[in-house]
Amino acid sequence: MIVSLEVVPRDRETIAASVKTALAFPEISLINVPDLTKFPIRSWDACEIIARVQAERDTARPLSVMPHIRAVDFNLNKPFPRELLSVDRALVIAGDLPLGDQSGGDPHVGMAQKTYQTETPAFIRKIKSEMPGLKIYAAFDPYRSNIHYELDYLKAKEDSGADGFMSQPFFDLRLLEIYAEYLEGKDVFWGVSPVLSASSRNYWESRNRAIFPNSFRPELDWNIEFGRRVLGFCRDRGFNLYLMPIKVDIEAYLTGLFAK
Numbered sequence: 001m002i003v004s005l006e007v008v009p010r011d012r013e014t015i016a017a018s019v020k021t022a023l024a025f026p027e028i029s030l031i032n033v034p035d036l037t038k039f040p041i042r043s044w045d046a047c048e049i050i051a052r053v054q055a056e057r058d059t060a061r062p063l064s065v066m067p068h069i070r071a072v073d074f075n076l077n078k079p080f081p082r083e084l085l086s087v088d089r090a091l092v093i094a095g096d097l098p099l100g101d102q103s104g105g106d107p108h109v110g111m112a113q114k115t116y117q118t119e120t121p122a123f124i125r126k127i128k129s130e131m132p133g134l135k136i137y138a139a140f141d142p143y144r145s146n147i148h149y150e151l152d153y154l155k156a157k158e159d160s161g162a163d164g165f166m167s168q169p170f171f172d173l174r175l176l177e178i179y180a181e182y183l184e185g186k187d188v189f190w191g192v193s194p195v196l197s198a199s200s201r202n203y204w205e206s207r208n209r210a211i212f213p214n215s216f217r218p219e220l221d222w223n224i225e226f227g228r229r230v231l232g233f234c235r236d237r238g239f240n241l242y243l244m245p246i247k248v249d250i251e252a253y254l255t256g257l258f259a260k
Contacts, residue, residue, distance in 0.1 A: 002240040004030035004066065004189060009046035010039055016053045021250055023059055027258050032091065032166075032242065035068045037113070043067035044084040051086075064088070066137070070095025071123035072115045080130050089135035091166055092127070094120050121160040128161030137189070138162035142170065142179055143209040151182055166242055169193035171204070172213045173229055180237060192230050193244035194223035194253055220248070224256035231257065
């Protein structure tokens with residue numbers, strides 16, 4: 001089983017601190033780096049920073065990295081700029097189109113990048129054809145529409161060359177178990193993200209249409225216990241775990257999650 005920790009690339013100091021935290025927990029072997037255009041550091045740049053931070057620390061347990069790549073940033077009619085990726089795996093997401101001006105230069109340079117109507121399955125197919133050795137994970141959203149629709153969409157991504165999947169956070173193990181029944185035997189990372197306030201829950205429910213059980217409490221103890229249940233489920237069923245600790249004391253959360 002692989003446990004991945006998400007590291008938001010706000011700045012080099014944040015990245016370095018997150019790597020230090022991850023190295024303190026032997027259960028974690030992979031770092032996921034989202035690609036957020038509101039920050040100057042793109043996901044592939046953060047991977048280079050993470051590699052340098054680990055080299056400086058001379059760690060005996062190097063962490064693998066997985067950058068997120070937004071399909072909308074790349075033109076299907078141009079070769080993929082493979083120099084961006086010095087890694088062996090990446091997560092492909094659709095990416096949000098900007099609301100304002102889409103003008104700019106190359107899709108991988110600067111913050112004013114041009115965007116394209118690039119669909120995820122087609123983009124996965126392109127990357128796999130040009131970089132067959134790269135392991136591609138595809139994102140999936142259990143709240144996007146309905147289970148039948150999302151499973152069909154995952155099948156389209158798999159048919160395009162996706163090697164595995166990474167989910168949005170689950171907050172109800174029962175819903176996760178339903179999806180897991182249909183994805184048995186697949187390389188899947190199940191997402192978990194602690195929610196510690198009413199406003200955070202409201203965000204997930206209103207923006208992402210997430211589902212919370214009636215037993216949910218916006219407290220660290222509840223989120224740790226839920227995370228431990230998902231961790232145990234992944235261990236027992238041969239799945240992987242994707243941790244997205246946002247606005248939480250990461251060390252306290254991880255300490256509770258991996259307590260023996």
